Amino acid sequence: MGLTTLTTIREMQAWSASILKEGKTIGFVPTMGYLHEGHASLIRKAKSVCDVVVVSVFVNPTQFAPNEDFTKYPRSIERDTELALTNGVDCVFMPSASEMYPNGTDSVRTTISVNTITEKFEGAFRPTHFAGVALVVTKLFLAVQPTDTFFGRKDYQQTLVIKSLIEDLNFPIRLHVEPTMREKDGLAMSSRNVYLQPQERSSSVIVFRALSSCNNAIANGIRSSAILDSTIQESLNTVENLTIDYAECVLADTLERKAEFVSGDKIVALIAVRLGTVRLIDNEVFVIP
Numbered sequence: 001m002g003l004t005t006l007t008t009i010r011e012m013q014a015w016s017a018s019i020l021k022e023g024k025t026i027g028f029v030p031t032m033g034y035l036h037e038g039h040a041s042l043i044r045k046a047k048s049v050c051d052v053v054v055v056s057v058f059v060n061p062t063q064f065a066p067n068e069d070f071t072k073y074p075r076s077i078e079r080d081t082e083l084a085l086t087n088g089v090d091c092v093f094m095p096s097a098s099e100m101y102p103n104g105t106d107s108v109r110t111t112i113s114v115n116t117i118t119e120k121f122e123g124a125f126r127p128t129h130f131a132g133v134a135l136v137v138t139k140l141f142l143a144v145q146p147t148d149t150f151f152g153r154k155d156y157q158q159t160l161v162i163k164s165l166i167e168d169l170n171f172p173i174r175l176h177v178e179p180t181m182r183e184k185d186g187l188a189m190s191s192r193n194v195y196l197q198p199q200e201r202s203s204s205v206i207v208f209r210a211l212s213s214c215n216n217a218i219a220n221g222i223r224s225s226a227i228l229d230s231t232i233q234e235s236l237n238t239v240e241n242l243t244i245d246y247a248e249c250v251l252a253d254t255l256e257r258k259a260e261f262v263s264g265d266k267i268v269a270l271i272a273v274r275l276g277t278v279r280l281i282d283n284e285v286f287v288i289p
C-alpha cells in the first residue's frame, strides 16, 4: 500500500471503513505537523501494533488562545509527506480549517470539557487549550475511526485528557502513551524547538537536568514533595532569562498534591518554563521505590 493523502472527512471515513471491513486494525497518530523524530517513533510504534497507520496533520485553531503562536506555528507539507513516506505511513489526513470547522471556529456549538485534571498546570496557563484539544481529537477520532491511537508522553496532561475522553465517551479505541523522544543533550523533541535562538537552545538543556536532579533526589531518599519541587526549581533557576510557569511533583494519575510520597506512589514531575518567547514543557514519571 502506498501513501494515500486525504483532505476531507468523508473520504477519510470511507477509507477507514474499507480497512475495518477487512478486519484490519488502524493505528492513528494525531499531529499538528512539522513532523520530527518524536512523531516518527510514534509512527513506528503504531506500525508494530497495527495493520495500517494514519497520521493526521492539522494545526488546530481552537486549542490556541488569541495571544498564542497559531499563525506562526511551523508548517511544511513537504517535510510531513517525506517523513510519512520514509516511515511507511499508509494514510495522511490533512484537512483544511474549513473542512474541520465549516462555519468557523466561533460557530461551533458543542463543547467537550474534561474536568478536574484540566484545571491545573497547562489548564491554568492556557485556560481554553484542553477544550480545543478535546474537541479536535473527538472530531479526528470520528473521522479516522481508529482502533488504536498513539500519543507522546511529553504532553503528559494531554494524555490524561485523552484517556478521560476515551473512557467517558466510550470510544472503542486503545490508547498507547509512548516515551518522550529527546535530543542527545536531553531536550524533549518538539516542533516548537525551531523557535529557540542559539543561546536559548543551549539553556534549554536545564529542563532535562532539572528532571534528572529530581530523579537523584528521589534516589537519595527524598520523599517530601516540597523539597522535590525546590530541587527542580533551584536547578531551573541556575539559568538566566528563564521564567518558571510551574515545576512540581504530583501524583501521576490525578495530578493531585501529596505532602510526603510513599513507596509505590507513581508521581510525575511537571515542568513548564519560558525561555525568551519560547515556552517549553517536559515531565518525567517516577515510581517511588
Ligand code: PAF
Binding pocket: 030, 031, 032, 058, 060, 063, 133, 136, 137, 155, 158
Ligand atoms: O499534541 C498535539 O500535537 C495536538 O494537541 C493534537 C493532539 C494533535 C491535537 O491537535
